[in-house]
Amino acid sequence: MVKVANHLLSMTGFGEARCESAKFSLTVGVRAVNNRHLKVTVRGTDPYPMLEPELEKVVRKWIRRGTIVIQIFCDRHHEYNQYPINQKVLGQYLDQLGNWVPGLKQILFAQSLNHENNSNLVKLSSTKNESEDNSNLNAPTDSQAAMLVPSLIASLLALPGVISEPNVCGKPPEEEWLAVENTLVKALQSLEIMREEEGLAMANELQGYHQLILNHLNKIRSLATSVSEQYRKRLLDRVRLNLQEFKLSIEPEQIIREVAIFSEKTDIAEEITRLQSHLVQLNEIIQHESDSPGRKLEFVAQEMFREINTIGSKAGDAQISREVVEMKTIVEKIKELLQNIE
Numbered sequence: 001m002v003k004v005a006n007h008l009l010s011m012t013g014f015g016e017a018r019c020e021s022a023k024f025s026l027t028v029g030v031r032a033v034n035n036r037h038l039k040v041t042v043r044g045t046d047p048y049p050m051l052e053p054e055l056e057k058v059v060r061k062w063i064r065r066g067t068i069v070i071q072i073f074c075d076r077h078h079e080y081n082q083y084p085i086n087q088k089v090l091g092q093y094l095d096q097l098g099n100w101v102p103g104l105k106q107i108l109f110a111q112s113l114n115h116e117n118n119s120n121l122v123k124l125s126s127t128k129n130e131s132e133d134n135s136n137l138n139a140p141t142d143s144q145a146a147m148l149v150p151s152l153i154a155s156l157l158a159l160p161g162v163i164s165e166p167n168v169c170g171k172p173p174e175e176e177w178l179a180v181e182n183t184l185v186k187a188l189q190s191l192e193i194m195r196e197e198e199g200l201a202m203a204n205e206l207q208g209y210h211q212l213i214l215n216h217l218n219k220i221r222s223l224a225t226s227v228s229e230q231y232r233k234r235l236l237d238r239v240r241l242n243l244q245e246f247k248l249s250i251e252p253e254q255i256i257r258e259v260a261i262f263s264e265k266t267d268i269a270e271e272i273t274r275l276q277s278h279l280v281q282l283n284e285i286i287q288h289e290s291d292s293p294g295r296k297l298e299f300v301a302q303e304m305f306r307e308i309n310t311i312g313s314k315a316g317d318a319q320i321s322r323e324v325v326e327m328k329t330i331v332e333k334i335k336e337l338l339q340n341i342e
Contacts, residue, residue, distance in 0.1 A: 007199075008203045008286065008294075010199045010342070012034060013032050015029070015191030017183045017186035017187040023175065023176070024075060025074070026074050026176075026183050027073045028184050030071075030188055032191060034067070035065060035067040038065055038066060039068065040056040044071050048072040048074070059188065062192060063188075065294065093156060199341070206282070206334065209330050210283055216327045216330075217275060217279070267314070268310075268311045272311070274307050278303050278307065279304070281300050285297055294338055304334075
């Protein structure tokens with residue numbers, strides 16, 4: 001088997017690339033699976049799923065067919081002052097908690113100033129008895145509340161809406177967008193390497209199938225030359241037997257005409273020639289075609305299967321029928337393999 005040039009690309013594979021800068025850490029992954037058309041999906045950090053059309057333009061420069069899933073994760077390194085505390089929301093949370101722990105705001109303030117005299121906490125929370133009702137039966141003591149202050153502050157800051165996180169709306173900053181485009185190209189390059197490796201393996205496998213079909217076709221070609229002669233012999237044997245049994249006579253021209261009719265019905269020379277031509281075309285596409293070879297190979301395989309079917313239906317020979325079954329099995333394997341070629 002001749003080693004083929006690598007013009008076939010697989011439609012499955014994975015590629016990944018990373019980018020680090022002072023402002024962000026970026027990871028882009030590209031996963032591809034087979035599809036008759038190109039379908040691009042973008043997932044990950046906002047706002048990139050909304051920028052799918054722009055990212056698809058980049059992908060189309062590299063890929064013609066397949067389902068492409070792009071994962072973009074961007075960890076932006078923000079400064080502390082980019083996370084402002086929403087004092088209004090925090091105050092509302094404190095007001096609600098104050099119904100359970102009266103004087104909570106004063107306790108937090110006293111704790112923040114590191115008051116050495118814990119008695120001040122008792123004075124600041126003296127209003128507890130005045131506002132106590134049935135809903136405050138399980139309220140903690142002042143000392144317990146003071147001990148809970150550090151964890152309480154952390155819990156308050158983690159509540160929804162207390163800290164406003166930076167949010168990128170619309171198109172991201174130019175520096176980040178350029179980094180995403182470049183990192184996506186690197187991920188596509190990594191994907192391309194995997195697709196080329198798998199494509200080369202499939203090309204070699206297709207060449208092997210091509211040679212197997214050619215071997216079976218050569219056997220059929222040699223068998224076809226003797227089919228009419230074998231039929232003529234069988235016909236003569238049956239005629240002689242009937243003539244001896246029934247004492248009849250028959251003109252030689254009648255036997256010749258019968259053999260000629262059979263030969264015409266079972267002539268597969270044209271089908272053999274067309275199948276040979278399809279095999280040549282299959283080999284040329286594998287070795288030289290770079291513009292969507294998968295689609296062309298699918299069409300050639302379909303035509304090959306049609307010619308093999310015709311040979312099987314016309315040839316009146318058991319050995320040829322066995323060769324036809326073998327070739328049809330190989331073409332089915334080819335068609336299955338072609339589903340993953342771009």
